[in-house]
Amino acid sequence: xxxxxxxxxxxxxxxxxxxxxxxxxxxxxxxxxxxxxxxxxxxxxxxxxxxxxxxxxxxxxxxxxxxxxxxxxxxxxxxxxxxxxxxxxxxxxxxxxxxxxxxxxxxxxxxxxxxxxxxxxxxxxxxxxxxxxxxxxxxxxxxxxxxxxxxxxxxxxxxxxxxxxxxxxxxxxxxxxxxxxxxxxxxxxxxxxxxxxxxxxxxxxxxxxxxxxxxxxxxxxxxxxxxxxxxxxxxxxxxxxxxxxxxxxxxxxxxxxxxxxxxxxxxxxxxxxxxxxxxxxxxxxxxxxxxxxxxxxxxxxxxxxxxxxxxxxxxxxxxxxxxxxxxxxxxxxxxxxxxxxxxxx
Amino acid sequence: xxxxxxxxxxxxxxxxxxxxxxxxxxxxxxxxxxxxxxxxxxxxxxxxxxxxxxxxxxxxxxxxxxxxxxxxxxxxxxxxxxxxxxxxxxxxxxxxxxxxxxxxxxxxxxxxxxxxxxxxxxxxxxxxxxxxxxxxxxxxxxxxxxxxxxxxxxxxxxxxxxxxxxxxxxxxxxxxxxxxxxxxxxxxxxxxxxxxxxxxxxxxxxxxxxxxxxxxxxxxxxxxxxxxxxxxxxxxxxxxxxxxxxxxxxxxxxxxxxxxxxxxxxxxxxxxxxxxxxxxxxxxxxxxxx
Numbered sequence: 001x002x003x004x005x006x007x008x009x010x011x012x013x014x015x016x017x018x019x020x021x022x023x024x025x026x027x028x029x030x031x032x033x034x035x036x037x038x039x040x041x042x043x044x045x046x047x048x049x050x051x052x053x054x055x056x057x058x059x060x061x062x063x064x065x066x067x068x069x070x071x072x073x074x075x076x077x078x079x080x081x082x083x084x085x086x087x088x089x090x091x092x093x094x095x096x097x098x099x100x101x102x103x104x105x106x107x108x109x110x111x112x113x114x115x116x117x118x119x120x121x122x123x124x125x126x127x128x129x130x131x132x133x134x135x136x137x138x139x140x141x142x143x144x145x146x147x148x149x150x151x152x153x154x155x156x157x158x159x160x161x162x163x164x165x166x167x168x169x170x171x172x173x174x175x176x177x178x179x180x181x182x183x184x185x186x187x188x189x190x191x192x193x194x195x196x197x198x199x200x201x202x203x204x205x206x207x208x209x210x211x212x213x214x215x216x217x218x219x220x221x222x223x224x225x226x227x228x229x230x231x232x233x234x235x236x237x238x239x240x241x242x243x244x245x246x247x248x249x250x251x252x253x254x255x256x257x258x259x260x261x262x263x264x265x266x267x268x269x270x271x272x273x274x275x276x277x278x279x280x281x282x283x284x285x286x287x288x289x290x291x292x293x294x295x296x297x298x299x300x301x302x303x304x305x306x307x308x309x310x311x312x313x314x315x316x317x318x319x320x321x322x323x324x325x326x327x328x329x330x331x332x333x334x335x336x337x338x339x340x341x342x343x344x345x
Numbered sequence: 346x347x348x349x350x351x352x353x354x355x356x357x358x359x360x361x362x363x364x365x366x367x368x369x370x371x372x373x374x375x376x377x378x379x380x381x382x383x384x385x386x387x388x389x390x391x392x393x394x395x396x397x398x399x400x401x402x403x404x405x406x407x408x409x410x411x412x413x414x415x416x417x418x419x420x421x422x423x424x425x426x427x428x429x430x431x432x433x434x435x436x437x438x439x440x441x442x443x444x445x446x447x448x449x450x451x452x453x454x455x456x457x458x459x460x461x462x463x464x465x466x467x468x469x470x471x472x473x474x475x476x477x478x479x480x481x482x483x484x485x486x487x488x489x490x491x492x493x494x495x496x497x498x499x500x501x502x503x504x505x506x507x508x509x510x511x512x513x514x515x516x517x518x519x520x521x522x523x524x525x526x527x528x529x530x531x532x533x534x535x536x537x538x539x540x541x542x543x544x545x546x547x548x549x550x551x552x553x554x555x556x557x558x559x560x561x562x563x564x565x566x567x568x569x570x571x572x573x574x575x576x577x578x579x580x581x582x583x584x585x586x587x588x589x590x591x592x593x594x595x596x597x598x599x600x601x602x603x604x605x606x607x608x609x610x611x612x613x614x615x616x617x618x619x620x621x622x623x624x625x626x627x628x629x630x631x632x633x634x635x
Contacts, residue, residue, distance in 0.1 A: 074442070080440075080441050080442045080445065082445075128625060131628075132624070132628050134382075134384075134441055135378065135384060135441070135576075135579075135580055135584070136580060136624050136628045136629070138384070138441070138445070138576075139576055139577060139580040139620060139624060140620075140621060140624055140625075142573065142576075143577075143617040143620050143621050144621070146573070146613070146617050147614065147617045147618065147621070150613055150614040150617065151614070154614065266569070266573070270449060273446075274446075274449075277446055307457045307460045307461050308457070310453050310454075310456060310457040310460075311453070311454050311457035311458065311461075313450075313453055314449075314450040314451065314452070314453030314454035314455075314456075314457065315450065315454060316450070317446050317447070317449060317450030317453070318432075318447055318450040318451060318454070320446070321436070321443050321446050321447040321450065322432075322435065322447075325443065
C-alpha cells in the first residue's frame, strides 16, 4: 500500500516537473540567445572590412528584409505564394513615383508611404485571395503580380514603361547625411531599418498571434474547430508581410536610384523564395543565411558563367527539397545535435 | 463593315490556332495534376525539350519536320518516365511548396542545359513547302501553318476524347481523378495509370513545343515564359477535365489574340484579369471538382 503510494507521488512529481519544464521552455523561448547577436556583429564587421563593397552589401541586406517578409507568411503561416514581388514592386514604385512625379525625395517619409501602400495592397488582395488554397492560390497570387506589371506597362506615361524611372535623386537622410558614391550611408541606413523591422517581426512571431499562425500552418481545420478567426489572422499577417516587402522595395529604389517594371516579375518572386528555402523557413534567421549565401554565390558564379549559375541554383533547389527540407539552418541544427550526442553518449 | 468582319475572322482564326497549341501542351498537365495533385512547374521544360529535339532532328539529321514531331514526342515521353519514377514519385505526399520548388529547380536546370547546347538565340525549323505561304479557302486566304495546327488539334482532340470517354483505360483515369482511394480499392493500379498519363502528357507537351517553334520561335526561356499560360489553362479549366481544358484553351487563346489585335499596349492584361475573375467565382475552374 505504502509502496504504491510513494510510486504515485514520484510519478506525479515527475509529471509536474515535466510540465514546469514545458512552461519554462515556452516562457523563455523568446528570450535573447547569444548566437542571435552573430549576424548583426557580422553585418557591422562587414562595414569595416569591405568598405568598397558597401553598395553590394546594401543590396544583400535588402534581400534579407524581403526574404524575412516572405518567412512571416510562408514559414510561419504556411501561405504558398508565387506573387510576393507584387508588394516589393509597390514599395519600389511608391518611392520612384514620389520622386519622379511629385518631387518628394525625403527618404524616411517615402519609406513609410511605401510600407502603407504595400500593406494596403496586401490587405485588399489578401482579403479576396486567402480563401483559396493550392493551385488556385498559386495562380491568383501570380496573376496579381503580373497584372500590376501590365498595368504599369499600360500607363507607361506615368510608370516609365519598361525603361522604368532612371536617375532618381534622393534627398539627404534627416537632411544631413548625403548618399555617397560608395553606399556607406546607405548601408548603415538599410541595416538600421532591417534591425527595427526584425525586432518587430520577432515580437510578432513569439506573440500569441504568431502562435495562432503556426497553428494554422500545422492544422488549419483544427484551428477552425477551436474557433480561431483563421481568415482574419491570415489577412492580418499577409498585410504585415506585404508592408515589410514594400519597405524592402522602397530601400531597393533608394539604393539603386532607379526602378523598372522587372521588380514585379515572376523571377523576383521565385528568387526570394529560393533564398528563404535555402536558408530555412519558419526560423527568422533562415532569411539571413539564405539571402547572404545566395547573393554571394550569385555574385561569384554569375560573373564566371550565368548559365552555370542557373544550373547550379536549380540543382541546389532539387537537392534542398530531396535532402535538406529545413534549409541550411536545419542542417546546422542537425549537425549541432549530432555533435552534442557524440560528446555525451 | 467588311473590314471589321475581316478582323473578327482573323482573331477567331489565329485565336483558334493558338488555342490548339495551348490545349495540346496543357491537357497532359491537367490530367496528371487531377490524378495526383502534383504541381508540376517543369511541364514547360518538357515542351521546350520537345522543341529542341525537333530542331536537332531537322537541322542535324535532316529528318523532315512532320516525322520529327512524333519522334520528339516519343523521346521526351520516354525520358519523362525516368523523372517520374525517380524524382516526382518521392514527393507525391509532400506539400505544394516542395513540389513547386523541385519542379522550379528542374526548370532552371533545363533552361541552363538548353542554353549550353543551343545558345540563347531563338531557333527556327525548316518547314515542308506545303506548310509555307497561304491557302485560299474561297472567301479569303489563311496562313497554311495555322490551318495545319487547327486540323491537327481537332484530330488530337477527337482521339483524346475517344480514349478518355470510350476506352477502358480512359474510364480508369476518370475514376481515379474522381476518387483515387475508391479507384484503388476496386483494384485499379493508380500508380501505373499515373506513369502512363504522365508519359503521354509529357509527349504531348513535347509535340506542342515542336509546333510552337514556327509560331513564337524557340529559346531556352520557353520553359517558363509560356508556363504561366499553361497553368492558367489548367486552373481555369479545372483539374483532370478534358472538356474544361479545351474550353479554357479556347477562352485564353481567343481573348489573348483579340487583346493583341485590338489593344496592343494592354498586352496580356486581359487573360490575367479573366483568370482572376473566373477563379474568384469558381475556385476549382470551369469543370473542376469543388
